[in-house]
Amino acid sequence: MPEDYFDDYVKHPEAGMRIIHYPQQEASAVDQNGIGAHTDFECFTIVTQDGNDGLEVLNKDGYWVKAKPVPDAFVVNIADCFMRQTNDFFVSTVHRVINKSGRERYSLPFFFGFDRSKRLEAVPSCVSDENPMKYPIMTSGEYYHYRATNAKAGSS
Numbered sequence: 066m067p068e069d070y071f072d073d074y075v076k077h078p079e080a081g082m083r084i085i086h087y088p089q090q091e092a093s094a095v096d097q098n099g100i101g102a103h104t105d106f107e108c109f110t111i112v113t114q115d116g117n118d119g120l121e122v123l124n125k126d127g128y129w130v131k132a133k134p135v136p137d138a139f140v141v142n143i144a145d146c147f148m149r150q151t152n153d154f155f156v157s158t159v160h161r162v163i164n165k166s167g168r169e170r171y172s173l174p175f176f177f178g179f180d181r182s183k184r185l186e187a188v189p190s191c192v193s194d195e196n197p198m199k200y201p202i203m204t205s206g207e208y209y210h211y212r213a214t215n216a217k218a219g220s221s
């Protein structure tokens with residue numbers, strides 16, 4: 066696959082950042098409002114977190130694993146548009162946030178996605194007879210609309 070394959074997809078990319086404050090929690094982990102299990106919508110998300118853990122990712126065995134803060138490092142999550150584009154070669158990271166740190170927590174997720182006018186269509190090298198195309202072709206904007214109108218609580 067040519068290394069400039071995705072250049073056209075990111076001429077006018079979607080990019081957004083949130084600053085999230087998780088107050089110190091008195092409530093138990095089950096009663097508190099964090100962020101419920103979800104996958105992010107765009108291509109990938111780069112998360113900066115302070116020193117207080119809370120972010121957890123679901124591993125392939127179905128266990129929640131802490132994404133412990135590492136000084137000067139980012140967490141990178143694969144998100145849904147990239148999963149569709151690679152026909153599940155890369156799978157979105159299911160994640161959630163529960164602030165059990167006993168302190169307030171800040172995080173800054175940066176969401177990076179394709180131009181909304183571009184068609185989400187699996188790259189040819191990710192499709193074969195054994196691994197046929199899994200997702201209907203639609204533009205990133207159509208998919209965004211679909212997700213926004215079918216939003217489940219906690220989806221990003």
Ligand SMILES: O=C(O)CCC(=O)C(=O)O
Nearest residue numbers: 085112120162172174221
């Ligand atoms: O706070 C975090 O570490 C992650 C936030 C998150 O998953 C999101 O905003 O989609």
Ligand SMILES: [Fe+2]
Nearest residue numbers: 104105160221
């Ligand atoms: Fe997220």
